[in-house]
Amino acid sequence: MKKEISFKWAIIPLVVMIVVMAFTIVVLEQGPHIPLIIGTITAALVAWRSGYKWKEIEEAMYKGIRLALPAVIIIILVGLTIGAWIGGGIVATMVYYGLNIITPSLFLVSITLICAIVSLAIGSSWSTMGTIGVAGMGIGLSMGIPAPMIAGAIISGSYFGDKMSPLSDTTNLAAGLTNTDLFVHIKHMLFTTIPGLIIALVVYFVLGRNFGKGDIDSANIDQTISVLKDSFVISPFLLIVPLLVIILVAKKVPAIPALVVGIVLGFLSQILIQGGATADAVAALQSGFVIDTGNEMVDNLFNRGGLDSMMYTVSMTIVAMTFGGILEYTGMLQAIVKQILKLAKTSKSLVASTVVSCFATNATCSEQYISIVIPARMYSKAYRDQGLHSKNLSRALEDGGTLTSVFIPWNTCGVFIFGTLGVHAFDYAPYAVLNFVVPVLSIIYAFTGFTITKLTEAEILTLKKEEDMTLNT
Structure with a gap:
């Protein structure tokens, strides 16, 4: 019994x-x-x-x-997105311009705020980390910043937006289960989340002072930029792809179809812009992008993605x-x-x-x-x-x-x-x-x-x- x-x-x-x-x-x-x-x-x-x-x-x-099935689908799509965006040169373009624009000492603060704004607009920490976060890892590593610090800043920014966005599923779930008005719930969270973000930004600002221009190997950044230009077609037009995905989700298009649009555009970019073979573009979706530039850091960053990488x-x-x-x-x-x-x-x-x-x-x-x-x-x-x-x-x-x-x-x-x-x-x-x-x-x-x-x-x-x-x- x-x-x-x-x-x-x-x-x-x-x-x-x-x-x-x-x-x-x-x-x-x-x-x-x-x-x-x-x-x-x-x-x-x-x-x-x-x-x-x-x-x-x-x-x-x-x-x-x-x-967990909805999460499994998103995990699979993010794996496909990473493979398609690396193969299509989208991640390389984001890293390239990031290295030229973002100051190393302010990188941790900058990537936190960027991820916060994006996830606030689209209501998804996972989508933010799977797109902006991947590029952010590449930029930060090229600047000599330790991976755990970069990941921590990306996570903090992504979860700030996810927590505070009216489009976030967890935000709506918490409000709905407790019979609390959504915007009353969000307003009440400001008391803990805004001070939390300020504290995080102060910590990242202090940590970032260790990576001022005088303390990093600028030759490493220059070499990374050079390798990216030699290995990919770098174009500002490729930035339209992540921007379009962000706009779609902000316009309340569900995450799954929005990510599919990004995958298709990344796949086409590898063939039409990067000049890759169709078979290679399909392989990037299945088993991840493969490249051998001779630069260990670039190879470690760009040899990844694909459906297989997400099976673990x-x-x-x-x-x-x-x-x-x-x-x-x-x-x-x-x-x-x-x-x-x-x-x-x-x-x-x-x-x-x-x-x-x-x-x-x-x-x-x-x-x-x-x-x-x-x-x-x-x-x-x-x-x-x-x-x-x-x-x-x-x-x-x-x-x-x-x-x-x-x-x-x-x-x-x-x-x-x-x-x-x-x-x-x-x-x-x-x-x-x-x-x-x-x-x-x-x-x-x-x-x-x-x-x-x-x-x-x-x-x-x-x-x-x-x-x-x-x-x-």
């Missing part, structure tokens, strides 16, 4: 997964796939012991995978979501969150617990959407009982869920960034300043009461009437 899973049993798969993950990554220096599979097996055994039949456990895994990311996403699916749909995750909820007896601890729960869900279920959905369902009533406005919950969901997903190597976001920017989560984590400062600010605000909004008497009466109507229907 199926029964509710207690906290002491629900926590076992999580503990097993974390211990095995730590040993595998730190000691064995291997990837996170196998630990997640072991965690999935452990979760299945716990569910079976609690009365779940294998068919139900299997369906829980499938539900988890189905939730896709397999990681699927494996992670099987684990998350069992935890979610057998009630184990709810049992863990309920235990946390027992400790959150005041409004101060409630907001802080929400942020921590979102991070924990990112670590256990490996998907930022689940890190918003589950805590939203579990904490909504508690916020009403404490007399807190729903915008406090919606902000906490984004501060703790959307932003912290990048720090988990086996989360779909961490895996995507590794596949796209080529930097591991543990390496860029100290430099993704916005992503860890904002959750900290959110917790500080909770304990000080700053910007924590209480429900008015009229709002409390309205909510009570709505609950009574729901009960009577």
Whole structure:
């Protein structure tokens, strides 16, 4: 007979997964796939012991995978985009002009602001990182800036725009699940996100001072520019392609068709502008672009992309979501969150617990959407009982869920960034300043009461009437 899973049993798969993950990554220096599979097996055994039949456990895994399918499609399209844009000379053109325009000492600040503006316009951190971010990595590396710093700045900018854009799916999700007006939700997030961005920009400005013109090898930049001119047809007209994709998404064209347009134009650019063979253009889409310039840095940057390059990311996403699916749909995750909820007896601890729960869900279920959905369902009533406005919950969901997903190597976001920017989560984590400062600010605000909004008497009466109507229907 199926029964509710207690906290002491629900926590076992999580503990097993974390211990095995730590040993595998730190000691064995291997990837996170196998630990997640072991965690999935452990979760299945716990569910079976609690009365779940294998068919139900299997369906829980499938539900988890189905939730990640939109992300899988985007991952595949980004791989195709990188291959097409490198082959078409689009990335080379962006890097070329970037090296000629952006000052090394201000690069980290500049790339953060550029990514913030683009992601704010299109509402997608992934699309921003997969396009502007790839070019930014090339520019920064050519300037001698360490890859983790560049990736951290790109991530901070991309997630600022994603979090604050009314076009963002996570922004709409957090507002919708908590019944908060979208623009009320966005306005409330300004209190944590704007200070977070300012702090990030100050940090990047200080770090950038180490890369002034007098401290870098200008010959390396000159050589990179020369190699790009010799290897690709550089034309400002190629910048129309990324600009068009940004405009399409800003005009509310869905991300998938917008990226497909970019892929087609990149593919045609490789044939018509770069003079490449059709077979080579198809190969760039499948297995990535291949070039041998004799310049190690340029070769490392441009020998990449394609569908095959994203299969590690896709397999990681699927494996992670099987684990998350069992935890979610057998009630184990709810049992863990309920235990946390027992400790959150005041409004101060409630907001802080929400942020921590979102991070924990990112670590256990490996998907930022689940890190918003589950805590939203579990904490909504508690916020009403404490007399807190729903915008406090919606902000906490984004501060703790959307932003912290990048720090988990086996989360779909961490895996995507590794596949796209080529930097591991543990390496860029100290430099993704916005992503860890904002959750900290959110917790500080909770304990000080700053910007924590209480429900008015009229709002409390309205909510009570709505609950009574729901009960009577």
